[in-house]
Amino acid sequence: MKEHSMFAITGGGTGGHLAIAKALAEQIQKNNQQAIYIGSQIGQDRAWFENSPLFTHCYFLDSTGVVNKKYIGKIKAIFKQLKAAWNAAKILKKHNIQCVISVGGFSAAGASIGAILCKIPFFIHEQNAIKGKLNEILTPFAKAIFGSFDSKSKNFIRTSYPVRDEFFAHSRVREKVEHLLFLGGSQGAKGINDFALQIVPELLKRGISIAHQCGERDFERVKKAYENLGILDKVDIFAFDKEIVLRLHKADVCIARSGASSLWEMSANGLIGIFVPYPYAAKDHQYHNALYFTKQGLGLLLRESELNVPQVLAFIESLQKQENAFSEKSHLLMSKIKPNGAQEILEHINLIQ
Structure with a gap:
């Protein structure tokens, strides 16, 4: 791809998608190239990129999801997407993408x-x-599908996930x-918060210090619960x-959801990690994300309905008893990903072009 080539990055709605868009845009800018962004008027797209210096232009089209709609709602959503495609095609031509x-x-x-209508090379992350x-x-x-998990997809290319440098640095x-x-x-996760209130007293007895991100919406309830347990001063709650x-x-161990980022x-x-997938994630993808790691012994996977104190304590005890194995797992985790995932993707695109 020529240095002056123009990219269009599209997609979003949620932070997981938009974080990848941002990482790619930042790398394009570092490479002295330019990009435009095309997203939707709803979702988080505007909040992330309206007036962003990462893009020469940003467009927010009138579109909505189709999958969860029914009957007339689905027909209206499809019509909006077709209209958005028509408008996007004009935008892509205007900027010579x-x-x-x-x-x-x-x-x-x-x-x-x-992009497909205009026969412009098209890639998916x-x-x-x-x-x-x-x-x-x-x-x-x-032309290619980029991803970091296992896949048998047509034209799949495994690349490192675009993760901010500070996660490697620390x-x-x-x-x-x-x-x-x-x-x-x-935003917090009530299921994880409720489980924390059950297990934290026992963890403290074992000399394990605790930090707990409970989210804005659940902060006061969780704070009050710790206070009632008489351990508020022993927990770093935020x-x-x-x-x-x-x-x-x-x-040393983290109990968390299993979004890809x-x-x-x-x-x-x-x-x-001890992974607790979001129960309502599309296609149960958080469960399968975590499974990729736990099948290799790199964590524990429990559905929210399966959370129980004895099993989690037993997992933590197993890590404590096998320090060499614990450090090996930590090493292996680090080997699964390399820095500069966004640049890796762009280099593949350059070769394919």
Whole structure:
């Protein structure tokens, strides 16, 4: 691909998709190339990229998801996506786009279909172990599908997941379980929060210090519960922290959801996880994301309904009793991912072009 080539990055809706879009855009800018962004008017797209210096232009089309709609709602959603595709095709021609990269989500439909109509080279990044519905439909038209989990997909190329440099910079090999982090995300995870309240008293008795991100919505309830247990002063409870990488660095084990970004950030950091998939994730993809790691002995996977104190304590005890095995697992986690995943993807695109 020529240095002056113009990219279009499309997709979004949720932070997982948008984080990949941002990583790719940052690398394109570092490579002295330019990109536009095409997303949707709904979802988180505007909040992430409106007026962003990463893109020469940003477009937010009138589109919505199709998969969960029924009857007349589905027909209206399809019509919106076709109209978005028509508008996206005009945008792609206007900017003389030579390459379209989709990061998935319903926001990607318009520009992806537009790229196919305009016969512009089209690529997909699939974040999860289970392919999203739109990516599944568009796979036959893509020159390559990039991803970090196992896949038998047509034209699949395994690359490192684009993870921020600081997760590698703050990585370390774990040898003892002295500090445990509950990570429910900025919005919190009630199932994880409730389980923390059950197990934390026992962990404290065993000399394990605790940090607990419980989310903005659940902060007061969880704080009050710890207070009622008489252990509030012994738990580092917080709603949100921009420097979450420092929290990961300190932790020896993390109890968390299993979104793709979180899993690969923990991998880059060498942090073993006890994974509790979000029960309502599309196609149960968080379960399959975690399974990729736990099949290799790199963590424990429990559905929210299966969470129980004895099993988690037994897993932690097994790590404590086998320090050499624990450090080997931490090492192996780090080996699963390399820095500069976004550049790796762009280099493959350059070769394919």
